[in-house]
Amino acid sequence: MKQLIACCGLDCESCDARIATVENDNELREKTAQKWSAMNNAPEITAATINCMGCRTDGAKFAYCSDYCEIRKCVYEKGFNTCGYCKELDNCPIVGPIFQNTPCAKENLLSSTTI
Template identity: 80%
Template sequence: MKQLIACCGLDCESCDARIATVRDDNELREKTAQLWSKLNNIPEITADTINCMGCCVDGVKTMYCSDMCAIRKCVNEKGFNTCG
């Protein structure tokens, strides 16, 4: 299994947060923050919180992925790789 598959099954390699982090792309961070903030109704998601290397790898995580994602919390509590 690819290591960059998130706990929820999404492909972290194609995630805008990871791409923005790898490329140090502040414009993409801003765009991603606005979208995620709107989709999740969480105004605390801002461009400066969009830094992530992937859900299941060592390194920085977005505020949402590290602290708010119920799927990631569940998977980690149960010792699984994904919810699948």
Template identity: 55%
Template structure:
């Protein structure tokens, strides 16, 4: 499995926070902060948009580092991704992600 597949199966390489970080793209940081702030009704600022992927060493967004229930669960269970968890099929937390993202489900199976 590629290192940039998140615990939930999403592809970190397609995330605007990751893209803004690796390209040091301030305009994309600002755009992403506006979109995420509106989507989450939270005070998200451009300086919060820095992430090198949830399963890699280095900087992460506050959400990915501290608030993502999926990441915290995977770390606690010491699984590479949710695809390695025997409870994945009945898990409501990751179920929300894979129900809306068939690619994430495929990534977890592959």
């Protein structure tokens, strides 16, 4: 199966939220919720909120990805599939922090535009 690259370049296929959803793994949902809640100082992230099939696929979405993600909003407003199609990619202040924390995200975006 082809990788599921999110609007920002993260690999949804390897995301714990997607894995927990696909495998209906409540233990992984709990572990992911605890990790993401602590990482984001967001106590509203609970195991019950960990349901996602991927940023750009049909099905359940993690609330942040579907409702709050500025990257995803920007991509859809510009009519792109991912940030990889945007001429502002190299200097974008919105997606830039993703590249700082996960450098392979930019590589995923660039390689996904050639598929």
